[in-house]
Amino acid sequence: MTETTGRERRTSRAHFRPSAPRLASRGAGGNAASRPAGWAMALLTSAGVVQLSMLADTLRPDRPDLGSGYVSELEASGVAGALWLRCGFALAGALAAAAGSLMVARTRRHGPLWSGHILEPAAWAALAGYGGCSATADLIPMPCAPHLSAGCQAGPTGRALSWTDIAHSVLSTLTVACLLLCTACLVLLWWQASRRDPRLRGWAARGLAVLVGGLLAESASGLGIELGLATGSLSRLAIGFEAVSLLFLATAVAPGTFRTTVPASARGGPGTRS
Numbered sequence: 001m002t003e004t005t006g007r008e009r010r011t012s013r014a015h016f017r018p019s020a021p022r023l024a025s026r027g028a029g030g031n032a033a034s035r036p037a038g039w040a041m042a043l044l045t046s047a048g049v050v051q052l053s054m055l056a057d058t059l060r061p062d063r064p065d066l067g068s069g070y071v072s073e074l075e076a077s078g079v080a081g082a083l084w085l086r087c088g089f090a091l092a093g094a095l096a097a098a099a100g101s102l103m104v105a106r107t108r109r110h111g112p113l114w115s116g117h118i119l120e121p122a123a124w125a126a127l128a129g130y131g132g133c134s135a136t137a138d139l140i141p142m143p144c145a146p147h148l149s150a151g152c153q154a155g156p157t158g159r160a161l162s163w164t165d166i167a168h169s170v171l172s173t174l175t176v177a178c179l180l181l182c183t184a185c186l187v188l189l190w191w192q193a194s195r196r197d198p199r200l201r202g203w204a205a206r207g208l209a210v211l212v213g214g215l216l217a218e219s220a221s222g223l224g225i226e227l228g229l230a231t232g233s234l235s236r237l238a239i240g241f242e243a244v245s246l247l248f249l250a251t252a253v254a255p256g257t258f259r260t261t262v263p264a265s266a267r268g269g270p271g272t273r274s
Contacts, residue, residue: 036106037113037253040099044250047095047131051243054088055236057081066232069147070221071239072172075138076145090138093175096246097131100124100182103253113253117192123185127249130178137171140164176218176238179245183211186252203252210241210248217241 057063058074063081066073073079075086103124107113112120143162144152190204217238224234 036102036110040102040106041250041254043095043099043102044246044253047092047099048243048246048250050088050092050095051239051246054085054092055239055243057085057088058236064145064148066147066235069145069232070235071232072137072142072168072235073145073148076142076148079145079148082141086138086141090135092243092246093131093134093136093138095131097128097135099249099253100126100128100131104128117189119185119189119192123182123189126178126182126185130175130182133171133175133178137168137175140167140171142168176242179242180211180214180218182249183207183214183245186249187211206248207252210245214238214241214245 055071058066058071063074064079075082075089101124104121107121107124141164143164146152187204187207190200190207194200194204217234217240221234221238
């Protein structure tokens with residue numbers, strides 16, 4: 001019988017040791033991989049519910065009539081109840097940012113949910129950007145409400161624009177752009193991946209419906225403001241579509257919605273389904 005040296009025994013044990021800690025951490029059924037998605041689902045659901053709750057709060061009879069204004073004016077400094085709305089909408093944004101960051105980390109650690117394409121991490125990064133911009137915009141309110149306060153209109157014959165006006169406007173635009181970008185990335189991803197998994201065609205169609213609805217609502221709200229129309233309802237509709245988008249994303253990342261495909265490059269071995 002050939003005697004085995006200590007070095008050979010150590011080499012043999014090292015050979016059979018799991019080479020990818022991520023594979024071992026998943027465990028049976030992929031619990032470790034699905035846990036971040038479960039948390040993201042809870043965060044997105046909470047963000048959507050909070051957003052809808054704050055939107056309903058703007059309909060209270062004691063709130064000022066927006067007329068041709070927009071919902072952000074109810075959060076302006078000096079408007080009654082503005083602090084409550086700012087905190088509520090900022091909370092919704094923070095929850096969405098946490099969900100997006102969690103999904104970015106989950107993708108880096110466990111691999112993408114649907115494919116190895118850059119579209120998925122880009123979508124979650126855009127979601128995190130949406131939440132961050134939304135929360136920051138609510139924490140930097142306008143100094144006054146242009147359509148609710150006399151003398152608040154900015155321009156040659158009115159007051160000068162302040163840095164908070166500019167910051168709020170830029171962040172609000174980025175908020176909308178990031179959420180639309182997130183949905184668009186997922187729609188493209190699902191459509192491409194539907195060649196391998198036909199179930200994703202339905203998700204691509206539903207995502208496209210949410211995306212188009214959001215685009216129309218945001219466009220109508222912005223155009224109404226420029227034309228001086230009664231845009232209070234349109235502004236609420238746009239925010240409502242943001243909440244619907246968040247709830248839709250919550251259903252998309254829910255554990256069990258899809259069987260996660262782990263690409264070979266994500267764990268250094270043959271691709272498996274967990």
